[in-house]
Amino acid sequence: MVDPAHARVLLVGAGGLGSPAALQLAAAGVGTLALADPDAVDLSNLQRQVLHRTRDVGRPKVESARDRLAALAPAARIDARPIRLAAADAAQAFAGFDVVIDGSDNFATKYALNAASLASGVPWIFGGILRFAGQLMTVLPRRSACYRCLFRDPPPPGCVASCAEAGVLGAVAGVIGSLQALEALKLLRGAPALATDRLLLYDALAGTLRTLRVRRSPECPDCGRFS
Numbered sequence: 001m002v003d004p005a006h007a008r009v010l011l012v013g014a015g016g017l018g019s020p021a022a023l024q025l026a027a028a029g030v031g032t033l034a035l036a037d038p039d040a041v042d043l044s045n046l047q048r049q050v051l052h053r054t055r056d057v058g059r060p061k062v063e064s065a066r067d068r069l070a071a072l073a074p075a076a077r078i079d080a081r082p083i084r085l086a087a088a089d090a091a092q093a094f095a096g097f098d099v100v101i102d103g104s105d106n107f108a109t110k111y112a113l114n115a116a117s118l119a120s121g122v123p124w125i126f127g128g129i130l131r132f133a134g135q136l137m138t139v140l141p142r143r144s145a146c147y148r149c150l151f152r153d154p155p156p157p158g159c160v161a162s163c164a165e166a167g168v169l170g171a172v173a174g175v176i177g178s179l180q181a182l183e184a185l186k187l188l189r190g191a192p193a194l195a196t197d198r199l200l201l202y203d204a205l206a207g208t209l210r211t212l213r214v215r216r217s218p219e220c221p222d223c224g225r226f227s
């Protein structure tokens with residue numbers, strides 16, 4: 001169990017998912033929040049990226065995020081990293097953190113986060129959003145089903161549309177990002193019933209939250225060798 005005031009959380013992405021997650025974690029009193037994002041604030045993203053304001057357009061997202069989070073939680077340590085986490089150094093970047101929150105918008109980063117989690121032993125909380133739907137799963141490396149137990153191989157390039165191409169309802173990002181923050185807080189406090197070995201599927205149009213059982217696979221290319 002980790003006291004949130006002494007907890008260290010890494011958020012990969014300060015966009016649609018990272019925004020609500022970071023705000024909730026800062027408001028909850030998490031001591032250290034690191035944010036990694038190479039992009040600048042864009043006006044077209046502000047419907048879901050609620051960390052940033054219209055006057056921040058053009059600024060690095062991590063700087064805008066740092067200012068907003070510091071205003072909300074002055075005691076928190078905000079570590080702004082204007083970088084894209086590369087697969088080669090992701091495991092190193094995980095070191096020293098209690099949990100990592102996935103706010104990335106591409107499959108390559110999600111597979112890199114999964115591998116880094118298994119290499120470092122640091123849990124991560126996967127999140128995905130598109131149009132009116134969202135999904136989430138918490139991965140306790142070497143203990144629960146991992147992202148590749150669920151999605152063995154990345155989809156072919158161009159097969160799945162991105163948020164930039166297909167759009168996403170901003171409030172859906174708010175739901176999933178807040179659920180990721182909730183999972184992180186539960187994990188830090190040692191609470192039972194995390195979203196492990198199951199995928200949470202939120203359908204905003206149908207108004208449903210479903211659970212899909214996920215089994216840890218002995219043939220998983222990432223975690224199978226730790227069985």
Ligand SMILES: [Zn+2]
Nearest residue numbers: 146149220223
């Ligand atoms: Zn696996």
